[in-house]
Amino acid sequence: MLPLFGRLCLLLILAGCATTDEQRFPLRHASGHEAAYQIESTREARAIAELFPVSVLLTRQDATKSRNRDQGRRTRLLQFATHAELEETDPLGSALLLTPANGDDGRLVVQEIFGLDLHASLVVLSACETALGKPTRGDELTGLTRAFIYAGTPSIITTLWQVNDRGAFELMREFYHHLKAGQDKAESLRQAQLAMLARRLHPYYWAAYQLIGEAR
Numbered sequence: 001m002l003p004l005f006g007r008l009c010l011l012l013i014l015a016g017c018a019t020t021d022e023q024r025f026p027l028r029h030a031s032g033h034e035a036a037y038q039i040e041s042t043r044e045a046r047a048i049a050e051l052f053p054v055s056v057l058l059t060r061q062d063a064t065k066s067r068n069r070d071q072g073r074r075t076r077l078l079q080f081a082t083h084a085e086l087e088e089t090d091p092l093g094s095a096l097l098l099t100p101a102n103g104d105d106g107r108l109v110v111q112e113i114f115g116l117d118l119h120a121s122l123v124v125l126s127a128c129e130t131a132l133g134k135p136t137r138g139d140e141l142t143g144l145t146r147a148f149i150y151a152g153t154p155s156i157i158t159t160l161w162q163v164n165d166r167g168a169f170e171l172m173r174e175f176y177h178h179l180k181a182g183q184d185k186a187e188s189l190r191q192a193q194l195a196m197l198a199r200r201l202h203p204y205y206w207a208a209y210q211l212i213g214e215a216r
Contacts, residue, residue, distance in 0.1 A: 113147035167205030186215035
């Protein structure tokens, strides 16, 4: 069971409001306008944060790269509920889209993530297709997953296709409920997905999530 006291247990970053430019987010589902995305993502983040007595929720204008760097060094669990932008021709330029501030565009790119000093036991990327990357000459994938593992995280949960906002909320609430109860990461994700299946929800809504790295 992950300790709930001592170091900051959970850091949730919600930054989908960085822009409303629909062309910048081509992977969102057609009916998922930015306002609707914000409602569901905020609901997801707040419900998860309430599970842990020691948590920080960065939303809207607080969800910047600098705040992420400051808080991320001392968190046990780190979740990004935001948009992802994949650059197939320049994989090191793929990014999580945070809130612009102090002259930067809010793009936390793969190249920057490689340089982070993280001590989180788990990073969750609740965004679109975050597990994808481009093969390199070493037959590995250069992408968000590899970058976070290199930065010090032993386990990461990513998505394989564009996620449904409501499905993401339901799945992650179940996942953290089992994790807090003492189950390991792999079993917590398995139980969360089984709960979604028991509700007769189509796999599209929950099967995109996968755990990479250490199961415990």
